Amino acid sequence: MSSSHPFDAPLILQPLTLDWLQRSGVEVAVLRLDLVDAELSGNxxxxxxxxxxxxxxxxxxxxxxxxxxxxxxxxxxxxxxxxxxxxxxxxxxxxxxxxxxxxxxxxxxxxxxxxxxxxxxxxxxxxxxxxxxxxxxxxxxxxxxxGGLLGALGCAALVPAMEAVLGSVGWADYDAIWLAAGTGTTLAGLVIGEGGRHRVYGALAGPPSHSVSVGVAELLEQAGVADGGYELLDASRGGFGRFDRELARFILATECDGGVPLDPIYTAKTMMALRLYVERGYVSAGTRLIFVHTGGLQGRRAAESQLHKLIDG
Ligand SMILES: Cc1ncc(COP(=O)(O)O)c(C=O)c1O
CATH class of the missing domain: 3.40.50.1100 (Rossmann fold)
Structure with a gap:
């Protein structure tokens, strides 16, 4: 067993071109962790x-x-x-x-x-x-x-990994990171890796609960990092694993127009929360965001027929 990447594929940062981003002048590049490996994908x-x-x-x-x-x-x-x-x-x-x-x-x-x-x-x-x-x-x-500290410390390595591929989208820097949060372990890892340089936004896949912020704070404390530099947002749309027609249509549109497949539980809800943020004017024009695609597409298989029923219905 080796602690180096088990995959040969380089990390891909994909510029996202969608009408709601173009209208607002916000730039998003998606870190396609879903593509790093056929089985050990995402975060x-x-x-x-x-x-x-x-x-x-x-x-x-x-x-x-x-x-x-x-x-x-x-x-x-x-x-x-x-x-x-x-x-x-x-x-x-x-x-x-x-x-x-x-x-x-x-x-x-x-x-x-x-x-x-x-x-x-x-x-x-x-x-x-x-x-x-x-x-x-x-x-x-x-x-x-x-999860746990070991889980978070493993995710801290994502920061230098994404910095190494920034040039591929012509960026020298970025303003913030967006990603889905379940337990908040991946987010804590990014906060540790960032060391306060960029803000990290975690879109909660489940209903907002005190325990996620407590869990993140505990991980940061264990890692000896100050508690801060991140924000947790409610992206749950009525509950963990719930999906509706708007989400189903959004998944289809993002895939067709932006070339990024999303899963209904984590990444699609995060991208929808980002759209809401952008459309409400909370993100200024010229901002450069990295959206971490945390994977989860294997879990989409069971939801596929329900998604299509929602779209067709
Ligand atoms: C696809 C996907 N995205 C995001 C998350 C949330 O990760 P975390 O629990 O580290 O916040 C998970 C759960 O592990 C997941 O499976």
Whole structure:
């Protein structure tokens, strides 16, 4: 296992040309993390890299983690395990169900345990891991979503990586970064990597909750970085995972007119929040923004027919 990128593809910064951006004179370049790897795509490699290093240092024979039946995180853990020769175990939220994500997890050899909803809610109890560690000794536990300080520190590496490709869009600098926030781990990593140079805007995929800002503040404290330099915005449109006709149409238009595929849970809601910000005049003309495409397109497969029904309906 190596801590260098598992992919050969260079990071791509893609200028985004959309009518609402052109009208406002705001420039956006999309950091296409969704393209870095067919399986370990989006923010996932960066969130996992230091956890994988820790597993290697511990001589772990496997990885064990948690998530739902559409989890981008478990998808990446299963892919990483297969790639690096580690067994993988997924502790699943809810009751057994078939999704394209679950089919991949199984095909890649991940052993699944369905915990129900009540069982899954116990994941934050101090005793939660004990039976699993007894059952799978030598397996390295990765926190839900690849979070924690190691997850954030892995994402800090995104800042020099994006700086290295700025020239490809003819920019010497940028004004701020936008990205989707779930736990806020990726955002915390970017704030750490930025060291206060550029503001980071995190568009919350779930309803605004105190726990995300507390979690980000804790990560920054653990990293020895001042709490600040970022903003969390509500992008949830009525709830995590909910989507509506306007979102479906926006996804289609952004893909057709801007050449960027978005997922309905994270990246599309973030881009819609950015459009609202721009249209309300909160972003001045000439501003240069980096939009981090955090991936999630594998999770879009299960939503595809619903999206099309919404568009056609
Ligand atoms: C596609 C995608 N974007 C954004 C996020 C949010 O990342 P974080 O939990 O680090 O805020 C996730 C969740 O991991 C995700 O799967």
């Amino acid at each position: 996932k490699w960066f969130k996992l890299i230091k956890h994988l290093d820790a597993a290697r240092r511990a001589g772990a024979e496997g990885l064990i983690s948690l998530g739902g039946a559409h989890s981008n995180h478990l998808h990446a853990v299963a892919a990483a395990g297969r790639r690096f020769g580690l067994a993988t175990v997924g502790l699943m939220r809810g009751h057994e169900q078939q999704t394209p994500t679950v089919a991949d997890l199984r095909a890649w050899g991940m052993e699944l345990h369905w915990l129900g909803y009540g069982g899954y809610r116990e994941r934050n109890l101090p005793t939660f891991w004990e039976p699993w560690q007894a059952h799978y000794p030598g397996f390295y536990p990765i926190p839900e979503g690849g």
